[in-house]
Amino acid sequence: MSRQSASAYDPLTILLHWLIAAIILGQIVLGFVMTRPSIDPALQFSLFQWHKSFGMLVLVLAALRLLHSLIRVRVAPAPGASRLEYMAARFVHAALLALALVVPFAGWMIASVSPLNIPTFAFNLVVVPDLPFAKSDFAEDVWTTVHTVLAYTMLALVLLHSGAALYHHYRRHDGVLQRMLRLRRSPAETPVTEVPTKEL
Amino acid sequence: MTRMPVVFAALLLSTALPTTGHSATNIPSLDEAAGRYAVTPSSDIDFAIDQIGGGGIRGKFGTFSGTFDLKPGDLAHSMVNFTLKPASVSTGQGRIDAFLRSAAVFDAADYNVISFKSDRVVQTGPETARVSGILTAKGRSNPESFDVKLANWNGKAIGFDVTGKILRSHYAMDVGEPIYSNVVQFNMMIEGRRA
Numbered sequence: 001m002s003r004q005s006a007s008a009y010d011p012l013t014i015l016l017h018w019l020i021a022a023i024i025l026g027q028i029v030l031g032f033v034m035t036r037p038s039i040d041p042a043l044q045f046s047l048f049q050w051h052k053s054f055g056m057l058v059l060v061l062a063a064l065r066l067l068h069s070l071i072r073v074r075v076a077p078a079p080g081a082s083r084l085e086y087m088a089a090r091f092v093h094a095a096l097l098a099l100a101l102v103v104p105f106a107g108w109m110i111a112s113v114s115p116l117n118i119p120t121f122a123f124n125l126v127v128v129p130d131l132p133f134a135k136s137d138f139a140e141d142v143w144t145t146v147h148t149v150l151a152y153t154m155l156a157l158v159l160l161h162s163g164a165a166l167y168h169h170y171r172r173h174d175g176v177l178q179r180m181l182r183l184r185r186s187p188a189e190t191p192v193t194e195v196p197t198k199e200l
Numbered sequence: 201m202t203r204m205p206v207v208f209a210a211l212l213l214s215t216a217l218p219t220t221g222h223s224a225t226n227i228p229s230l231d232e233a234a235g236r237y238a239v240t241p242s243s244d245i246d247f248a249i250d251q252i253g254g255g256g257i258r259g260k261f262g263t264f265s266g267t268f269d270l271k272p273g274d275l276a277h278s279m280v281n282f283t284l285k286p287a288s289v290s291t292g293q294g295r296i297d298a299f300l301r302s303a304a305v306f307d308a309a310d311y312n313v314i315s316f317k318s319d320r321v322v323q324t325g326p327e328t329a330r331v332s333g334i335l336t337a338k339g340r341s342n343p344e345s346f347d348v349k350l351a352n353w354n355g356k357a358i359g360f361d362v363t364g365k366i367l368r369s370h371y372a373m374d375v376g377e378p379i380y381s382n383v384v385q386f387n388m389m390i391e392g393r394r395a
Contacts (some may be wrong), residue, residue, distance in 0.1 A: 117255065119379050121379050
């Protein structure tokens with residue numbers, strides 16, 4: 001790493017991490033529920049619009065996170081982690097951020113190429129224009145498949161990522177989870193190698 | 201998407217006639233046009249709903265029927281009765297049609313007819329009138345009005361351009377607001393043949 005490592009995440013990184021995580025999990029549940037064949041049509045319409053609104057929000061937040069990650073000081077590898085573990089973590093983190101951008105983009109594509117031509121009116125506040133691509137049932141089907149497959153891929157990575165965090169917390173006791181939770185009073189001054197204290 | 205009927209033919213007549221025959225339309229004389237008419241299948245029941253950001257949904261109803269009595273000398277007592285089948289809605293997009301027929305909008309399975317019955321006709325110009333009445337859709341009835349303009353008359357058939365705005369929220373059809381306007385604009389060409 002060319003940049004000096006930090007021992008803790010900055011507040012914006014932590015805020016964006018949890019905000020995006022919460023919305024994405026909610027979006028996956030919403031996406032599953034709203035596509036059940038037996039759903040009430042009026043409810044379905046409403047849920048789709050909420051899904052589109054939160055999807056646009058995730059896209060903005062993930063873009064912000066990407067930009068921020070390019071300029072912030074990188075946090076040091078987990079203490080005791082092997083190079084392989086470190087590289088795996090880096091890969092999963094990068095994949096999660098990439099999917100946090102690509103999945104909503106694919107959703108935006110669905111709305112853009114659908115012949116239904118339903119406007120995206122995010123939170124009933126902002127009209128998000130369609131991306132400039134030809135509309136067709138075929139294109140809608142393709143992007144729907146891309147969106148769905150990538151979304152569930154992201155869910156799988158989220159589970160892997162969460163499992164790793166819990167592993168670090170309960171088995172390694174290395175403070176990796178705490179530094180994203182920011183439970184320490186002075187994270188910037190607390191070495192990540194320190195064993196978590198009871199106050200946590 | 202409520203639709204209405206319309207036919208206010210009467211109105212025009214009465215109005216139009218007494219006044220002048222200045223328009224391109226062959227305005228019928230009172231006596232000539234008086235009578236009972238049946239709405240023909242060649243009539244057009246078109247509607248449009250604006251959506252945010254421009255554009256919107258345009259559609260039509262293919263199955264309808266109606267009658268109207270023209271009383272040129274007694275316009276106020278001219279009558280219009282019109283019904284249409286909401287299941288016959290067509291927008292050119294099958295999924296939208298299915299949505300419109302569903303319980304979210306027309307609930308065509310439970311309410312298979314939308315009807316309009318006039319209760320008042322008021323002349324508003326030489327060839328125009330305003331027809332007011334009760335529109336019933338999805339179990340809700342509300343007073344509505346349509347503007348009618350005489351379009352053609354050939355001695356046997358009479359045609360009117362009918363326009364009106366209906367608030368779908370009055371009929372428990374306000375799904376999709378505010379993306380889609382609450383206002384449904386009807387643009388109809390109602391043709392009647394002597395019954």
